[in-house]
Amino acid sequence: MEDRTNVLVIGSGISGMSCAVRCASFGLDVTLVSPFISERSQSVMAAGGINAVVEGNDEGDTVASHIEDTLKGGGYLAKEEEVRALCERGGEIIEYLKSIGTVFSVNEDGRPAKRAFGGQSHKRTYYCGTSTGKQIVSALVMEVRRYEAAGRIKRRLMSCFHSGLIVDGVCHGALLFDETTRGLTAVYADAVVMATGGQNALFGKTTGSTQCDGYAEGQLFRQGVVLKNLEFIQYHPTTLETAQKRMLISEAARGEGGRLFYVENGHRVYFMEEKYGEKGNLMTRDLISREMYLTKKDVWLDVSFLGEELIRKRIPEVMELCLKYRGIDITKEPIPVAPSVHFFMGGFAVGLHHETNIRNLFAVGECASIYHGANRLGGNSLLAAVCSAFTAAEEIAGRRDNAVHPDFSKYRDEQSDILEKKGKTESRFPVNYIRDLLAETMQNDLGIVRDEKSLGNGIKDVDYYLETADLIKYDNSVMPYFNYSLVGILTLARAVLTSALSRRESRGAHFRSDHPETDRDFAHATLISYDNGAYRTRLEDKGEV
Ligand SMILES: Cc1cc2nc3c(=O)[nH]c(=O)nc-3n(C[C@H](O)[C@H](O)[C@H](O)COP(=O)(O)OP(=O)(O)OC[C@H]3O[C@@H](n4cnc5c(N)ncnc54)[C@H](O)[C@@H]3O)c2cc1C
Incomplete structure (x- = not known):
């Protein structure tokens, strides 16, 4: 099976929906993919609020101070021009959210209410009681429906990312697994936007959703996409x-x-x-x-x-x-x-336009790593989810690439055969068993405080799980996605541990008991790439570590 679209957005939380709606508003045809409805995405859990400095309502607050707080909170790892791009859009984004029906709390005098969040020099968190995420999701769902009715957005529910259609550094679409047909579809697209959220499933019990499993990052990493700052995991x-x-x-x-x-x-x-x-x-x-x-x-x-x-x-x-x-x-x-474990500062390495190192492959929301440096300030991720989505959509709409796509039907058939064969493999290792072991390893070896020994142990364990993953029996009683995603998830876990081992200092959410000081030599983001089974780390703008 195959399909075609202008923009393929994978993930339908706040960032995925914002991107789909923005692209549709520019007249592009969008396919919006997720296994479940948006009302079940992690975004609905966002409670406390969204940060912004809105002109005329600042009470002494300024965009400059939002930028400084964000840079400082993130251990000065994010670049100023990136953080500026985020903070400068705060006012516009609050106005947009209001315009589509998000109702923010107000004070008794009718002025917008704002609350204080950690690491902020001013009260700048706009909120809707303690259900800010729910309110924004509801408003965006209505917008998506509006564009669905107009034929601009097509939703593919019960559908999961399988792999990218990538050749010679260019992305042409993605293979999707449809839970209803239990088969793979090649969807060709001029641009693919990953909006798949965090990496919670690596750790088992967290504050977030297990829908956010990091598989897409792990799989695309194996296909040549560079990841960034994976060692920075926020413990709430x-x-x-x-x-x-x-x-x-x-x-x-x-x-x-x-x-x-x-x-x-x-x-x-x-x-x-x-x-x-x-x-x-x-x-x-x-x-x-x-x-x-x-x-x-x-x-x-x-x-x-x-x-x-x-x-x-x-x-x-x-x-x-x-x-x-x-x-x-x-x-x-x-x-x-x-x-x-609560939030992941790391993810796909993206530039100012939210494009990865692969042309026409973008990443937005929590799965993109750009604004938060070594530690995210509360309230900044909802802002980042919408801002990144808009930024990517604007870049995509302005592109004039010739949409000639190579034929990936052979690749799709090969991958279908692999899935079918795996479904029949005989083995004593169920997928669940390895996932539980992985969560235990990550909780124990990549905790709030880490050191060379714990990280080395973690790497040894995950390498072993990766070896056994080839022998696992696919469990036919669960969604096939749960089975085939295992190797991608393990690969991501290995990349996270490797990144943490390579950063021999303490900064933000990464605390090494064997290197407790912050080291100026490490004042750069960690980039990691995959090269035929080898995990290579380097510091951005600096080189190998
Ligand atoms: C409990 C809690 C409270 C929070 N409170 C706040 C707050 O007050 N303020 C704030 O700024 N931030 C908050 N955050 C963080 C914030 O909610 C998230 O960073 C943000 O909502 C992420 O949005 P997103 O669209 O990137 O991802 P998500 O909302 O996680 O959406 C991810 C989407 O991708 C889909 N998906 C995942 N994998 C695949 C796949 N393989 N194939 C297809 N689809 C896939 C999922 O089904 C989902 O639709 C909170 C987080 C939590 C857990």
């Missing part, structure tokens, strides 16, 4: 253990005044305030997570002193989730919190 300091996942206690809870403490000799120790003063509970996420880890004690977050009325008004979802999942009444008792 305040998450709540539940049976299914780590539930996020939004930074909004600390933004509203919530205090972290542990108990020693029967007394509360407000350790962040003791060490960092008034703003201690709102330091950047990497720093708070590390401090919590170093206390080696159980930590709680107290918001009860805010009073029930304010809690119900400002952080109702935090109240509901603590009650629902753990029976904790936060108006009366503190919340037991611990850091957990």
Whole structure:
């Protein structure tokens, strides 16, 4: 089977939908692909808000200070012109989101409400209660439907990325696996936009969605796409253990005044305030997570002193989730919190137009690595999701490439044969077993604090899983995607560990106990590429490490 389109967008969270809608508004035909509906993408979980400096509503805030906070929070690893490109579009993006029906919270005087997030010099996080992601997704879903009705956007649900159609450094489309027909389709496109989110499945239980498994990054890496800054993985300091996942206690809870403490000799120790003063509970996420880890004690977050009325008004979802999942009444008792994997600063290496090193292959949203450097500030990723999508769409619309595509039907047939044969392989290793082992390895060896030994152990383990992956039995009771994605996921995990090993310093979310200092020689992004089974790292604008 085959199909054709102008733009193939893979992933339908906030970044994928924003890109599809923008491309469609330029008159391009778009195919929007995802296994599930957008309302089930990770984007709906975004709680706390979206950062922007809007002219006329700044109360002393400026775009320059948004840029400086973002650079500083990211350990000065992102480039200033990149961060500028993000922050300068903040006002426009808030206006756009409002224009399509996103309703932001307002103060009693009717002016837009803003809250404080970690690492910010001003209150600049616009929000919709604690369901900002849901509100933006709902508004974008309506826009997508509008363009679907006009015949500009075609949705392919129950459809997963398989591999890129890439030859001589140019992307011509992608192979997609359709869960309904259980077959591969070659979709030819003038531009392909990856919008597949983070890499949560590498770590098992996280705050995010297991739909975000990093497979597309791992697979395209094997096909020659360069990845960047993979070692920078954000641990969110305040998450709540539940049976299914780590539930996020939004930074909004600390933004509203919530205090972290542990108990020693029967007394509360407000350790962040003791060490960092008034703003201690709102330091950047990497720093708070590390401090919590170093206390080696159980930590709680107290918001009860805010009073029930304010809690119900400002952080109702935090109240509901603590009650629902753990029976904790936060108006009366503190919340037991611990850091957990939350966000991935690393992903596809892209330039200012969000194109990868492969022509006509773009990446947007969380799967693209460009703005956040070594650590992302809360509220900046929703801004980045929309900004990156618009930027890529504008570049694509302005392109005049001759859309002559080579014939990939032989490649598609070969890949179909492989999938069919694998479905019949006899082996004692089910896919699930290796995925669980991988999560254990990554949690143990790539934690908040790492060192050469733990990273070396992790690499050894993942190499072993990669060897056994060739022998695994495909489990016919799960989606075929779950089976064939294993090698890509393992390859990405190996690249993450290799990147972390190559950075012999501590910066942002990457803390090496054997190299605790920040080293000026490493003030560059890590790039990693795959060359016939070899993983090669280098520092951007510098060279081999
Ligand atoms: C609990 C939580 C709260 C958060 N709160 C905030 C916040 O308040 N502010 C903020 O700025 N950021 C927040 N974030 C981060 C932010 O939500 C994400 O970075 C952002 O929503 C990512 O959007 P995205 O479109 O790039 O990816 P996603 O929304 O993750 O969408 C990815 C899409 O790709 C699809 N996909 C994945 N793999 C494949 C494949 N192989 N084939 C086809 N499709 C595929 C998925 O099904 C999905 O449709 C939060 C994150 C979490 C987990």
